[in-house]
Amino acid sequence: MKTNKMNRILVAGSLALVLLAGMFTGACTATKSQSSPAWPEITHETKPWTRWWWHGSAVNPADLTANMEEIEKAGFGGVEITPIYDVRGSEDLSIRFQSDEWMKVFEHTLKEGQRLDLGIDLANASGWPFGGPWIQAEDACKNVQFKQFSLKEGERLNEKVEFIQQPLVRAVGKRVDISEVKFPISSNTNLQELALDQVRFEKPLPLQTLMACSDDGEILELTDRVAADGTLDWTAPAGTWKLCAVFQGWHGKMVERAGTGGEGNVIDHFSETATRKFLKDFDDKATQIDLTGLRAFFNDSYEVDDAQGESDWTPLFFDEFEARRGYDLKQHLPSLIGNGSEEMNSRVLCDFRETISDLLLDRFTVVWADWAETHGAIIRNQAHGSPANILDLYEASHIPETEGTKPMRIKMATSAGHVSGKPLIACEAATWLDEHFLSDLGDAKQNFDRYLAHGVNHIVYHGTPYSPQNEAWPGWMFYASVHFGPTNSWWNDLKALNDYVANCQSFMQKSTPDNDLLLYFPIYDSWSEKGRSMLKHFGGPREPITEEISHELLAKGYSFDYISDRQIQKLTVENSRVKAPGATYKTILVPRCEYMPLETLQKLAALVDAGATVIFHEKLPVDVPGLADLKNRQQAFEDLKQSFAFESQGELLACKAGNGRLLMSDDVDALLTQVNVFPEEAAQLGLWFSRVSRAEGTCYFLTNWTDQPVDQWMTVQSAGKQAVWFNPVDRTMGKARVQEVGEDQSKVYVQLAPGETLILQWYPAESELADYPVWESAGERLLLAGEWTVSFVKGGPTLPETFQTSELKSWPEVSDELAKFSGTASYKITVEKPAGQASAYHLDLGEVAVSAAVYLNGEKLGTLVGPTYQLNIDSSLLKETNELEVRVSNLMANRIIDMDKNGVNYKKFYNINFAANKRENVGPDGVFTAAHWEPLPSGLLGPVSLTPLELKNQ
Structure with a gap:
């Protein structure tokens, strides 16, 4: 039962096309033709996919097939295989990751995927980030360490130039002493038990360089004066000298949640050699199998620095830096470590961070994408959390993938996909929605709708564990998820949600973005800030450099995509519109920022000259970032700014340049009005929306997650000859009521209950189609009284006996047996057709815990969440006497409570085992427990009512 959450509705069923017969039937059965409104094709790619965890890769062909058939039957279109940690007691079933045996079961999975029309993706690592036992120290992630010395004239250094790395062990769930860990990591035979997260051994670190800087600015390199034992053979000349030694450290990050054969060092993501070494292991092992059916390789989010310290070095860094930034970093070490002037510190640090960003793009992402193509596959990449401009990383990925719930985080991936023209933009959906066993399908729908409203068109559930068919309930489970597995009580209702997602994505995938503006992402402002460490990571819940203006734009209803400096270089102008490889925009908005590369400002000026309008919020950028050729770049930057002859035009400043304009003001609305960019009223009504362009015309995804219904005329920034509503829940459709406002603006009548979703599609021509019905009450609500027959059709630990009742109660209130039952119950009641001539009736089940499939006279009407x-x-559809059946499924929680109270062990995994989401649910053994919970409300609670309806005249 949920009385404190926003309303959510989901309906699907065999009677979807006749639910509203009469007036509505014509809308559903209109003659189809090339120009007639019709539902897009459903494919395995328009369906949602799910992450499929293989615990210890303890899989076998028979159970793989059984699992996949369950997944396909539930309406999924594909799986992403991610092998993870092992199951205690099933070690003999574990298959070593990427062994010959593993490759055989993987090949079986690919073949079954083809038979079942299930797509297959594969995580390149067992766990995350990329790494494994074949990655030794030379290819593992590195960090940089500094040591400083001071000498005066005539002095020699008495101590050695050395840095002894201190031992460190971080393990999951327990303390491990460094004495328990062997070097190299791959030589340990108990890695599942150790569950290592980060390891550093006590050892001297290799010297990268030793630089001396005098108080009058003279700089000397002394690296070749340091002996193998660390002794420096050098006497300080005149002056006072500061010596800075740079050492290459071992970051020590281990692959998280790895299964047998996948444990080991995380790779150096800034080294092409390390990237290729990692990928070569798959090449060597996969030579004897057929990879047909493999769509993509997958990379989970960059979590290399989810550790003590961060990976911020690679053996070739000095060379890479000089080649990319144009100067020798060794000459500026004082500024890198914060001992120079404030300006020099900022500029050198910015260049350091930009180089890291470049390397993550060029030495890892691009290399990995090119490698995947050699196997006839693509990559699906989660770039968020990376110390790089993730817009560029996402663009280099065939399928960008995001996660989380914050719109800005979601839009980083969708923006890059839109700008670069990616047909699919994915998300890791429904991760940690609530505590274990408490999330329901309504929670999932809200999560999915948020993604769809911000540009995602490829939902990937998080997720579904492989589980043997003979495993006792609840089977194998994953620690950080909603359990989208067959043992979940509401599994039978999941297909309705999956069908909903497929219907939405069938529109969104066959479309191009229709956002009005490009919002410049001023990453150099962030790179130039001191920060708490050497690196800046992007794509987290907050992005301070654009947070304020992004929230303002979203709240008002403006549609935008972020754009990076690299992406700006690819823009052109066509008919005064800004054209990116994947979409066309009305303008570029540059938020208030301090730094912008000269090349970026030059490109913006060129776009203006070609006819574009570029707008600046509050002011022009102040300066160029970085250090190389600084004076010349600053002069060119200032000269270009001075060439912008702004004139006052009311609330804004305007500059005519070539065939275009530059505009500047504190008022974002005034700026956007000048380029005919207007907000969508949907946002002001509290609706989440996404606007795209399809072959037929403009299309909207609209969903209401307020606690109030929307029932009114709404202005949309689009037009056409005919607008059609498509209901992605029941696949009904009908003509929308429209009022013309202007050439590119209309009003449509929208009726959306809380939690409801509709798709609005414009067409270039009229067609014979009935109106989409808009209902209103036509009489008093009629409470359904009588005796209900309650029978239990699925679940456990036992199936309770059938009983009759005239009073609907929560199962725990009925009996102790029902208090620990999780499953599905059937409620049947006889209903007489109400008197009167109502066109339709509104059935309200009242409170339900937690999902319900509704049948009338044996025919399914729909599924409600x-x-x-x-x-x-x-x-x-109503006879004089009718049988109404409601099949209610509750949460897994009540059965789990009983198991935890009685010490039944289902939490039997290595590594993190089955962690709690909330501290209050951590048991004495450090893992999740529900032993202290009380049974949750379950079943049909009512009151159940019918209300007569009539069509509403607006």
Whole structure:
């Protein structure tokens, strides 16, 4: 039961096309033709996919097939295989990652995927980030360490130029002493038990360089004066000297959550040699199998620095830096470590961070993408959390993938996909929605809708564990997820949600973005800030450099995509519009920022000259970032700014340049109005939306996650000859009521209950189509009274006996047996057709815990996920006497509570085992427990009612 959450509705069923017969039937059965409104094709790619965890890769062909058939039957279109940590007691079933045996079961999976029309992706690592036992110290992630010395004239250094790395062990769930860990990591035979997260051994670190800087600015390199034992053979000349030694450290990050054969060092992501060494292991092992059916290789989010310290070095860094930034970093070490002037510190640090960004793009992402193509595959990449401009990393990925719930984080991936023209933009959906066993399908729908409203068109659930068919309930499970597995009580209702997602994505995948503006992402402002460490990571829940203006734009209803400096270089102008490889925009908005590369400002000026309008919020950028050729770049930057002859035009400043304009103001609305960019009213009504362009015309995804219904005329920034509503829940459609406002603006009448979703599609021509019905109450609500027959059709630990009741109660209130039951119950009642001539009736189930499939006279009307459990029934479907059946599924929680109270062990995994999401649910053994919970409300709670309806005249 949920009385404190926003309303959510989901309906699907065999009677979807006749739920509202009469007026609505014509809308559903219109003659199809090339120009007629119709539902797009459903494919395995338009369906949602799911991450498929293989615990210890303890899989076998028979259970693989059984699992995949369950997944396909539930409406999934594909799986992403991610092998993870082992199961205690099943070690003999584990298959070593990427061994010959592993490759055989993987090949079986690919073949079954083809048979079942399930797509297959594969994580390149067992766990995350990339790494494994074949990655030794030379290819593992590195860090940089500094040591400083002071000498005066005539002095020699008495101590050795050395840095002894201090031992460190971080392990999951317990303390491990460094004496328990062997070097190299791959020589340890108990890595599942150790569950290592980060390891550093006590050892001297290799010297990268030793630089001496005098108080009058003279700089000397002394690296070749340091002996193998660290002794420096050098006497300080005149002056006072500061010596800075740079050492290459071992970051020590281990692959997280790895299964047998996948444990080991994380790679050096800034080294092409390390990247290729990692990938070569798959090449060597996969030579004897057929990879047909493999769509993509997958990389989970960059979590190399989810550790003590960060990986911020690679053996070739000095060479890479000089080649990319144009000067020798060794000559500026004082500024790198913060001992120079404030300006010099900022500029050198910015260049350091930009080089790291370049290397993550060029030495890892691009190399990995090119490698995947040699196997006839693509990459699906989560770039968020990277110490790089993730817009560029996402663009280099065939399928960018995001996660989280913050719109800005989601939009980093979708923006890069839009700008670069990616057909699919994915998300890791429904991660940690709530505590274990408490999330329901309504929670999942809200999570999915948020992604769809911000540009995602490829939902990937997080996720579904492989589990043997003979495993006792609840089977194998993953620690950080909603359990989208067959043992979940509401599994039978999941297909309705999956069908909903497929219907939405069938529109969104066959489209191009229709956002109005490009929002410049001023990453050099962030790179130039001191920060708490050497690196800046991007794509987290907050992005301070654009947070304020992004929230303002989103709240008002403006549609935008972020754009990077690299991406700006690819822009052109066509008919005064800014054209990116994947989409066309009305303008570029540059938020308030201090730094911008000269090349970026020059490109913006060129776009303006070609006819574009570029707008600046509050001011022009102040300076160029970085150090190389600084004076010349600053002069050229200032000269270009001075060439912008701004004139006052009311609230803004305007500059005519070539065939275009530059505009500047504190008022974002005034700026955007000048380029005919207007907000969508949907946002002001609290609706989440995404606007795209399809072959037929403009299309909107609209969903209402406020706690109030929307029932009114709404202005949309689009037009056409005919607008059609598509309901992605029941696949009904009908003509929208429209009022013309202007050439590119209309009003449509929208009726959306809380939690409801509709798709609005414009067409270039009229077609014979009935109106989409807009209902209003036509009489008093009628409470359904009588005796319900309650029978239990699925679940456990046992199936309770059938009983009759005239009073609907939560199962725990009925009996102790029902208090620990998780599963599905059937509620049946006889209903007489109400008197009167209503066109339809509104069925309201009242409170339900937690999902319900509704049947009328044996025919399914739909599936509801709540907490407002309502649907409309055409009066023609009602006989004089009817049987209403409601099959209610509750959460897994009540059965789990009973198991935890009685010490039944289902939490039997290595590594993190089965961690709690909330501290209060951590048991004495450090893992999740529900032993202290009380049974949760379950079943049909009512009151159940029918309300007569009539069509509303607006």
